[in-house]
Amino acid sequence: MQELPLTAREPPGPAANRGSCENCYLKNSLHGVALTEAQRRAIVGLLRRRFVVEEGVVLVGPGQSRGLYTLYDGWAFEAVTLADGRRQIVNFAIPGDIIGMEGEAAPATRSVTTMSGAIVCEFAPDAIDLMLAADPVFSRHLLATALDRARNLENLAATLGRKRAIERVADIFVNIFRRSAAVNRVNYSGSISCVFPATHRILADATGLTPAHINSILRELREHHVAVLSGKVLTIHDLAALEEIAGSEAATPVSRLVL
Amino acid sequence: MQELPLTAREPPGPAANRGSCENCYLKNSLHGVALTEAQRRAIVGLLRRRFVVEEGVVLVGPGQSRGLYTLYDGWAFEAVTLADGRRQIVNFAIPGDIIGMEGEAAPATRSVTTMSGAIVCEFAPDAIDLMLAADPVFSRHLLATALDRARNLENLAATLGRKRAIERVADIFVNIFRRSAAVNRVNYSGSISCVFPATHRILADATGLTPAHINSILRELREHHVAVLSGKVLTIHDLAALEEIAGSEAATPVSRLVL
DNA sequence: CGTATGTTTGATCAGCTTCAATGGAAGTGG
DNA sequence: CCACTTCCATTGAAGCTGATCAAACATACG
Numbered sequence: 294m295q296e297l298p299l300t301a302r303e304p305p306g307p308a309a310n311r312g313s314c315e316n317c318y319l320k321n322s323l324h325g326v327a328l329t330e331a332q333r334r335a336i337v338g339l340l341r342r343r344f345v346v347e348e349g350v351v352l353v354g355p356g357q358s359r360g361l362y363t364l365y366d367g368w369a370f371e372a373v374t375l376a377d378g379r380r381q382i383v384n385f386a387i388p389g390d391i392i393g394m395e396g397e398a399a400p401a402t403r404s405v406t407t408m409s410g411a412i413v414c415e416f417a418p419d420a421i422d423l424m425l426a427a428d429p430v431f432s433r434h435l436l437a438t439a440l441d442r443a444r445n446l447e448n449l450a451a452t453l454g455r456k457r458a459i460e461r462v463a464d465i466f467v468n469i470f471r472r473s474a475a476v477n478r479v480n481y482s483g484s485i486s487c488v489f490p491a492t493h494r495i496l497a498d499a500t501g502l503t504p505a506h507i508n509s510i511l512r513e514l515r516e517h518h519v520a521v522l523s524g525k526v527l528t529i530h531d532l533a534a535l536e537e538i539a540g541s542e543a544a545t546p547v548s549r550l551v552l
Numbered sequence: 553m554q555e556l557p558l559t560a561r562e563p564p565g566p567a568a569n570r571g572s573c574e575n576c577y578l579k580n581s582l583h584g585v586a587l588t589e590a591q592r593r594a595i596v597g598l599l600r601r602r603f604v605v606e607e608g609v610v611l612v613g614p615g616q617s618r619g620l621y622t623l624y625d626g627w628a629f630e631a632v633t634l635a636d637g638r639r640q641i642v643n644f645a646i647p648g649d650i651i652g653m654e655g656e657a658a659p660a661t662r663s664v665t666t667m668s669g670a671i672v673c674e675f676a677p678d679a680i681d682l683m684l685a686a687d688p689v690f691s692r693h694l695l696a697t698a699l700d701r702a703r704n705l706e707n708l709a710a711t712l713g714r715k716r717a718i719e720r721v722a723d724i725f726v727n728i729f730r731r732s733a734a735v736n737r738v739n740y741s742g743s744i745s746c747v748f749p750a751t752h753r754i755l756a757d758a759t760g761l762t763p764a765h766i767n768s769i770l771r772e773l774r775e776h777h778v779a780v781l782s783g784k785v786l787t788i789h790d791l792a793a794l795e796e797i798a799g800s801e802a803a804t805p806v807s808r809l810v811l
Numbered sequence: 812c813g814t815a816t817g818t819t820t821g822a823t824c825a826g827c828t829t830c831a832a833t834g835g836a837a838g839t840g841g
Numbered sequence: 842c843c844a845c846t847t848c849c850a851t852t853g854a855a856g857c858t859g860a861t862c863a864a865a866c867a868t869a870c871g
Contacts (some may be wrong), residue, residue: 373710377752381710395699403706425691432684432691439698446705447662451632451640453712454760459828481738492849501713506827508851540635717859751817765859767819 308391314340319365319389323475325551326434336552339420346411348490353393353405361420362392368490369410372498373403382499383449384442385469385491388476389551391438394421409490409525416552433549441549445480453501456540461500462510463539466520471531475549489527496522573599578624578648582734584810585693594686595811597614598679602630605670607749612652612664620679621651622811627749631757632662641758642708643701644728644750646762647735648810650697653680668749668784693809700808712760715799720759721769722798725779731786748786755781 314337319325328336343365346352352369353360370387383403386392392405392413407550417423424431450463466489473479473487480486493504493511500507514520521528529535563802573596578584587595593763605611611628612619628645642662645651651664651672668735676682691746711723725748732738734748739745752763759766773779778794780787 330790371706373706375714379710379714381713383706383709387560395703402703421695422692425695429685429691432695433681436680436684436691436695436698439695439702443698443702443705444654444661446709447630447632447642448641450705450712451634451638452707453709454640455638466557493851494849503828504850505829505852509827511597512851528716751818753821762860763818764820764861768859770821 298415319476319551321477321478322389322549322551324549326549328430331363332428332430334426335431339416339423340552341415343412343414346407347408347411348409348411350407350411351404352407352413353396353403355402355404357393357396359396359418361416361418362395363414363416364388364390364392365412365414368408368488369411370408370499371403371405372392380498381453381501382495383446385472387472388478389549391550391552394435394439408495414552426428429434435436438550458500458506459510459513460538460540461502462496462507462514463520463535464541465496465499466499466522466527466529467536467539467541469527470532485532488525489522490525491522525528576624578735578810579809580736580806582736583808584648585808587689591687594683594690595810598675598682599811602671602673605666605672607666607668607670609666610663611666611672612655612662614650614661614663616655618655618677619652620675620677622673622675623649623651624671624673627667627747628664628670629665629667629754629758630662630664633671639757640712641754641762642705644731644758646731647737648808650809650811653694653698662669666755672785673811697809703771717759717761717765718769718772719797719799720761721755721773722779722794723800724755724758724794725781725786725788726791726798726800728786729791744788744791745785747784748781749784750781 301429314320314333325339346367352362355374364386366388369392370382371384371386371392372380372382374380385408386405395403421435456464469489470479470485470487473489478487491499493507496502496507497504502510511522514535517534519529519531519538521530553630573579573592607625614633623645625647627653629641630643630645631639631641633639644667645664654662680694683694711720715723728748729738729744729746729760732748737746750758752766755761755766756763761769770781773794776793778788778790778797780789
């Protein structure tokens with residue numbers, strides 16, 4: 294696991310493609326908030342560059358304050374690490390997610406690490422300030438994004454504090470599926486499947502369990518033909534059963550700010 | 553535990569005292585953000601009324617979206633309740649805390665319940681909108697407040713997922729102490745003590761444990777002369793030991809928006 | 812003074828951890 | 842192309858943390 298400054302690599306492809314948002318496929322995400330052309334242009338003006346990182350790279354270290362990025366493609370997780378090395382993953386970032394906004398308030402306590410090769414869009418360091426000053430619409434969307442994050446973390450706390458192992462795993466799977474669906478990353482041919490490049494250790498750190506126990510939970514879900522995680526692909530054979538186990542209150546899809 | 557609309561009671565005292573922020577003792581809180589006179593006046597203009605509620609009242613129910621309040625005095629907790637009744641407390645609200653902002657993004661999944669008699673300030677339903685439109689300074693502070701909330705919830709997730717029982721209890725005690733200190737509610741005569749009106753059940757719901765186990769943890773902390781919770785008062789005899797157990801990274805005090 | 816609520820304690824038990832060992836898959840250098 | 846390394850998945854045995862259940866006790870309150 295290497296740590297490196299985000300200036301490590303130059304973006305690939307012709308220069309004309311570097312800072313462009315014109316063909317950004319994320320603009321068509323489900324639940325994306327509507328923005329005017331002027332607002333879109335304002336955002337594009339804040340984009341600094343787009344670059345590639347490989348798996349296992351620490352995008353944002355604990356204590357880092359400034360810097361605003363979005364995950365253009367690939368996977369990452371956000372984790373809080375305790376002094377003795379115990380680690381809790383608090384969020385999985387998927388394409389379109391904003392990374393680094395937390396630093397606005399105070400140096401964050403969490404780190405962000407890629408789980409796969411990824412493409413990252415970097416924005417101006419003071420992008421948040423500029424957006425807040427530019428248009429109350431941005432303020433509202435940014436606030437909504439932050440509050441939605443808090444809401445997800447509340448639910449995570451309830452999951453970690455009050456659900457048992459199999460419920461926690463099912464919960465993660467349901468969330469991964471729903472969020473993948475929101476960015477059109479789900480394959481529905483036959484059974485439901487989507488990419489989810491998590492090792493047992495990562496799942497353990499996300500659920501507050503151990504890899505050994507994760508393994509036995511996965512076996513249980515597999516043998517009951519509910520869901521299978523294999524080869525970085527999550528396959529859901531029985532979504533209803535999975536949701537039943539997760540006890541997931543059909544999450545109201547929140548409109549999402551896509552930069 | 554009764555549920556009631558917030559219109560239940562009229563504020564006590566002479567009318568001149570009802571909507572006044574002039575003598576609000578919270579203005580002098582530690583870490584409070586600096587505001588200009590104009591900004592203060594704008595906030596006062598959004599204040600609707602101030603009223604008293606008793607213990608065990610549900611201030612905000614799950615699913616409720618609008619409505620902005622601050623806790624002027626007293627205690628409350630915010631909890632996420634699962635479908636089968638299991639409950640996870642995700643935050644304790646102390647004087648000066650903002651309640652209900654989460655509803656801005658989407659109907660919240662948590663409820664807010666008083667733990668003691670309390671005084672609540674109610675603001676205009678569209679107060680957030682008005683503040684965002686009025687001044688980018690408010691936008692920045694509101695965003696910072698939301699992000700700070702998210703940061704606390706990240707740490708809570710790490711606590712619930714990765715710490716053992718005694719560490720979780722110690723963690724709560726340290727946080728209660730620090731936050732009480734920030735609003736000048738700590739008594740330092742002899743040993744450190746502050747009000748904390750939590751039953752064992754409440755502590756259990758905050759830590760993801762059972763009341764029986766909370767009791768044995770409290771006994772352990774008591775017998776080792778670290779801390780005692782008795783009669784709604786938390787007394788800390790050995791703060792260093794408590795922090796050591798909690799494994800608390802000396803939390804950087806964040807500047808706090810006090811409405 | 813009776814009732815409700817919260818505290819305290821112990822016995823028993825289950826869920827999950829810890830530890831250790833094995834096997835598979837993918838990457839690396841010769 | 843193979844030997845070697847490394848990481849990850851898988852499994853089982855043993856043990857501990859914390860849950861569950863039940864009962865007695867204390868306290869506050871109408």
